[in-house]
Amino acid sequence: MSRVQQLYQLQMLDSEVDKTNQQLAEITSQLGESEALKQAKAQAEAAERQLRQAQATMQNLNLEVQSLTQKIAQQEKTLYQGKALSPKEATNLQDEIASLKRRQSQREELLLEAMVGAEEAEQQLEQTQAKLVAIQTDWQSDQEHLAEQQTALKNKLHDLKQQRPVMVKVIDPDDLAEYEDLRPRKAGRAVAVIKDGICLGCGVGASSSRIQHARAGTELIYCGTCGRILYVA
Numbered sequence: 001m002s003r004v005q006q007l008y009q010l011q012m013l014d015s016e017v018d019k020t021n022q023q024l025a026e027i028t029s030q031l032g033e034s035e036a037l038k039q040a041k042a043q044a045e046a047a048e049r050q051l052r053q054a055q056a057t058m059q060n061l062n063l064e065v066q067s068l069t070q071k072i073a074q075q076e077k078t079l080y081q082g083k084a085l086s087p088k089e090a091t092n093l094q095d096e097i098a099s100l101k102r103r104q105s106q107r108e109e110l111l112l113e114a115m116v117g118a119e120e121a122e123q124q125l126e127q128t129q130a131k132l133v134a135i136q137t138d139w140q141s142d143q144e145h146l147a148e149q150q151t152a153l154k155n156k157l158h159d160l161k162q163q164r165p166v167m168v169k170v171i172d173p174d175d176l177a178e179y180e181d182l183r184p185r186k187a188g189r190a191v192a193v194i195k196d197g198i199c200l201g202c203g204v205g206a207s208s209s210r211i212q213h214a215r216a217g218t219e220l221i222y223c224g225t226c227g228r229i230l231y232v233a
């Protein structure tokens with residue numbers, strides 16, 4: 001294997017490592033709660049709060065109606081069965097009873113509204129919970145799939161990283177140093193293939209003498225435009 005061919009092989013491996021790392025980063029960013037899931041959870045929580053509120057309102061009104069009913073019964077008892085009242089006292093009591101009854105009927109109307117409100121809130125909660133379950137189910141299966149992909153990519157990365165020292169061992173230390181120095185400065189690609197006279201690193205044609213020297217592979221030939229090491233496949 002020529003010097004440049006060894007570097008090209010290393011380049012292929014390193015590019016594969018880069019690609020695998022990118023894929024891993026992409027998958028890692030997708031792990032965890034999705035926006036749709038967060039939104040569905042928030043909606044279900046809001047619906048639950050609303051239902052609790054509606055139920056509390058209903059309960060308060062119910063208690064108030066009960067207490068008014070008792071009060072009215074007491075006053076009526078005083079009016080009709082109690083000790084003798086003066087006409088003025090009787091009139092006052094009748095007025096009071098009438099006022100309590102008006103209040104009671106108002107509260108009963110509000111109670112009816114509150115019951116309708118609670119029923120609607122309950123339906124809303126059922127709907128949001130059903131939606132949440134559906135989204136959660138999809139999300140769960142997505143996450144499992146992503147976790148599998150993550151494991152596969154991690155295994156692949158592990159294999160590639162084990163291959164690297166074996167490959168590097170046979171490369172001339174100066175060539176390796178040159179490659180390591182060049183790669184970060186050339187967007188991860190220190191070695192570029194020449195195809196049909198064109199450097200695939202930059203897309204510019206290389207002179208025939210450069211191509212000839214590169215093909216021989218005995219010394220490192222650089223692209224005159226992008227500065228990458230040229231490899232003729």
Ligand SMILES: [Zn+2]
Pocket residue numbers: 192199200201202203204223224225226227228
């Ligand atoms: Zn080039």
